[in-house]
Amino acid sequence: MRNNYYTLTIMKTVLITGGTRGIGLSTAIKFLQKDWKVYITSRKQENLDLVLTDHPGLKGFVARADDLAAASETCIKIKDETGSLDVLINNAGTNPSGGSLMDVELSAVQKTWDVNLMGPLMWTREAVKAGLSESVLNVCSVGGIRPSQYMGAYxxxxxxxxxxxxxxxxxxxxxxxxxGIAPAIVKTKLSEMLWVNDEKGSADLHALKKLGEPEDIASLIYFLSGKDASWITGEVVTIDGGFLL
Ligand SMILES: NC(=O)c1ccc[n+]([C@@H]2O[C@H](COP(=O)([O-])OP(=O)(O)OC[C@H]3O[C@@H](n4cnc5c(N)ncnc54)[C@H](OP(=O)(O)O)[C@@H]3O)[C@@H](O)[C@H]2O)c1
Incomplete structure (x- = not known):
């Protein structure tokens, strides 16, 4: 008599901050396609509702990236709902601080650093406290490697x-x-001011003569976050179409 073999697939859980559009949403879709339990965050209930309706299976919470209490509550709720929190993607980012670092409003600099820097630290700490089991992925930028005009605070x-x-x-x-990953210009709302008036000129800044698409970035995030990258840590991978060459 032949034995019956059953494969038990345990679904893993990923939390992506800022998942209602752009890189975060593409990443959420990528993980959904790979049968993960996927949670996203947003500042606004109406944004969340639209995305959750469009993407059955996706779950989410309203939680600002720079709100410690919201980070704590979100991580605990996810752990309680699913039994595990395996991967955290610190994706939410903002840039209200365009201009020369010598002139830009200090309140805008503070907001940028709160969301983009304190946020990932807070979410990482709260996720670890809630029992994060596998990895953290930080969405950085080539701007963190090479200075550029008007984007100093970011x-x-x-x-x-x-x-x-x-x-x-x-x-x-x-x-x-x-x-982490360090993208150059990816076609999203956040970067719109860099490409919307002259897409070709913006694309030409990259050796490959094209802008990044959110899906390009999602594939790298998925790879670095999961088991295929199990011997990689402390790396920030540039994904820039040759921008830094
Ligand atoms: N696009 C680029 O060229 C580029 C290049 C390098 C790095 N990055 C980085 O990539 C990440 C994603 O950016 P993106 O280009 O995909 O931007 P995006 O299309 O504007 O999306 C930003 C996402 O973050 C959410 N969000 C914004 N501020 C938030 C806050 N304070 N708390 C919680 N959620 C917040 C937004 O959701 P709600 O509006 O619903 O709250 C939205 O889902 C950012 O960290 C950005 O710095 C982008």
């Missing part, structure tokens, strides 16, 4: 996030891997 936040990725990789090893 670039400094991303440079800090690159450093934080390495620091936390060291502190959280051997149990949790921490990696």
């Amino acid at each position: 670039n400094i936040s991303k440079a800090g996030l690159i450093y934080m990725t390495r620091q936390l990789a060291m502190e959280l090893a051997p149990d949790i891997r921490v990696n």
Whole structure:
């Protein structure tokens, strides 16, 4: 008599901050396609409702990226609902601080650093407290590697996030891997001012003569977050169409 073999697939859980559009939403869809339980966050209930209706299976919470209490509540709720929290993607980011670093309003600099730098630290701490089991992925930027005009405050936040990725990789090893990615210009709402008036000119800044698409970024995030990258930690991978060449 032949034996019957049953394969038990345990669905893993990922939390993506800022998942209602752009890189975050593409990443959420990628993980959904790979049969993960996927949670996203947003600042606004109406944005969340629209996306959750369009993408059955996706779940989410209203939680600002720079709100410690919201980070804590969200991570605990997910752990309670699913029994596990395996991967955290620190994706939510903002850039209200365009202009020369010497002139830009300090309140805008503060907001940028709160969301882009303090946010990932807070969400990582709360996710780990809730029992995060596998990895953290920080969405950094090439701006954190090379300075550019008018984006000083944003670039400094991303440079800090690159450093934080390495620091936390060291502190959280051997149990949790921490990696980052550093994209150049990707076609999203956040970067619209960089390409909407002259898409070709913007594309030409990249050796491959094209802008990034959110789906390009989602594939790298998925790879670095999961088991296929199980011997990679403390790395920030540039994904820039040759922008830095
Ligand atoms: N696009 C690029 O060229 C580029 C390049 C390098 C790095 N990045 C980084 O990639 C990440 C994603 O950006 P994106 O280009 O995909 O931007 P996007 O299309 O504007 O999407 C940003 C997402 O984050 C959410 N969000 C914004 N501020 C938030 C906050 N304070 N708390 C919680 N959620 C918040 C937004 O949702 P709600 O509006 O619903 O709250 C939205 O879902 C950011 O960290 C950005 O710095 C982007």
